[in-house]
Amino acid sequence: MTFNVLLQYLLPHRALSRVVYWATRWTFSPWKNFLIGQIVRHYDVDMSQALQPDALAYQHFNAFFTRKLRPDARQADADPATVISPADGRISQAGPIVDGRIFQAKGQSYTAAELLGEEAAAAPYRNGRFATVYLSPRDYHRVHMPLKGTLKETVHVPGRIFSVAPFAVEAIPRLFARNERLVCHFEGEHGPFAVVMVGAILVSSVATVWDGLVIPPYAPSIRRKSFAGQDITLARFAEMARFNMGSTVILLLPEGMAELDALAPQQAVKVGQRLGMLGQD
Structure with a gap:
C-alpha cells in the first residue's frame, strides 16, 4: 500500500x-x-x-x-435515440454489468445493490450497462440528464469520503460503493435509469436543481425521499445537479435499454456527447 x-x-x-x-x-x-x-x-x-x-x-x-458555461459551449448529440454523457470528465470504466457486479479497476468490482443501497432497486440493472465518469478539478462540474426522465426517488447513502482520483480507484476496494453518495432514480421513456453522484474527499457536497443543497449534511443512515406524484420531469441534456468540488458520476441503465459505444478508460468526454444508443441491447 x-x-x-x-x-x-x-x-x-x-x-x-x-x-x-x-x-x-x-x-x-x-x-x-x-x-x-x-x-x-x-x-x-x-x-x-x-x-x-x-x-x-x-x-x-x-x-x-461550479461556474456556468456559455449556452453554445456544449451541445447534445443531435440524435434523440442516443444516451449522452451526463458530465465533462474522463471515462473511468464503462460496459456491461455482469450478474449485478460493476467493474471498478484492476480486478476491483462492487455490486449494484451496494452502490444503490438496496437489493430491490438494483434488480433492473443486474445485467444492464454502466458508465463511470471522473471529474477532475479542471472540469465543468454541473451534471446533466443523459436521457429524459421523471424523478421518482433520491437515496442519500452515507459512507466514507475517499478520493476518487485514479490512484485511489485502483487501490481501494469497492470505493464507489463506500463513499457518501446521492442516488437519483428516474423513469424514462424506455424504462428506469439511475444517476449516482459519488462524493469525494475535500468536499463531498452535492446540490440538485429540485432540492438545492443535499450533501452536506452528511447522513448517519440511509435517507430516502420520494418524488412520486410531483411530476419533476427533466429533458435530456437539462442540468440536474452539481458537485461542489470534484467527484464521479455513475450512470446505470437496465438490461435491454441500450448498448454503449466502445468507451475506453481515461477517454475524455463532454456533457452531451454520445455514449451509446437506445434499443440496441
Missing part, C-alpha cells in the same frame, strides 16, 4: 470536508483569488467557455468551481 493510499484510510474525511466547505465559500478576495489562481494554473482551466470568463470575478472559490 502506497503512502497516498494509506492516507486515504487515516485522514478524518468529514472533518476535513467541513473545513474545506467553509474555506471555499470565504469571500475574502486575497484568499479566494489565491485558490482560484492555483486551480486555473495547475490544471490549465479553459475559462473561455465560461459564461463569466474572468476567473477572479467570482464571489468565492465555489462559485468559480
Whole structure:
C-alpha cells in the first residue's frame, strides 16, 4: 500500500470536508483569488467557455468551481435515440454489468445493490450497462440528464469520503460503493435509469436543481425521499445537479435499454456527447 493510499484510510474525511466547505465559500478576495489562481494554473482551466470568463470575478472559490458555461459551449448529440454523457470528465470504466457486479479497476468490482443501497432497486440493472465518469478539478462540474426522465426517488447513502482520483480507484476496494453518495432514480421513456453522484474527499457536497443543497449534511443512515406524484420531469441534456468540488458520476441503465459505444478508460468526454444508443441491447 502506497503512502497516498494509506492516507486515504487515516485522514478524518468529514472533518476535513467541513473545513474545506467553509474555506471555499470565504469571500475574502486575497484568499479566494489565491485558490482560484492555483486551480486555473495547475490544471490549465479553459475559462473561455465560461459564461463569466474572468476567473477572479467570482464571489468565492465555489462559485468559480461550479461556474456556468456559455449556452453554445456544449451541445447534445443531435440524435434523440442516443444516451449522452451526463458530465465533462474522463471515462473511468464503462460496459456491461455482469450478474449485478460493476467493474471498478484492476480486478476491483462492487455490486449494484451496494452502490444503490438496496437489493430491490438494483434488480433492473443486474445485467444492464454502466458508465463511470471522473471529474477532475479542471472540469465543468454541473451534471446533466443523459436521457429524459421523471424523478421518482433520491437515496442519500452515507459512507466514507475517499478520493476518487485514479490512484485511489485502483487501490481501494469497492470505493464507489463506500463513499457518501446521492442516488437519483428516474423513469424514462424506455424504462428506469439511475444517476449516482459519488462524493469525494475535500468536499463531498452535492446540490440538485429540485432540492438545492443535499450533501452536506452528511447522513448517519440511509435517507430516502420520494418524488412520486410531483411530476419533476427533466429533458435530456437539462442540468440536474452539481458537485461542489470534484467527484464521479455513475450512470446505470437496465438490461435491454441500450448498448454503449466502445468507451475506453481515461477517454475524455463532454456533457452531451454520445455514449451509446437506445434499443440496441
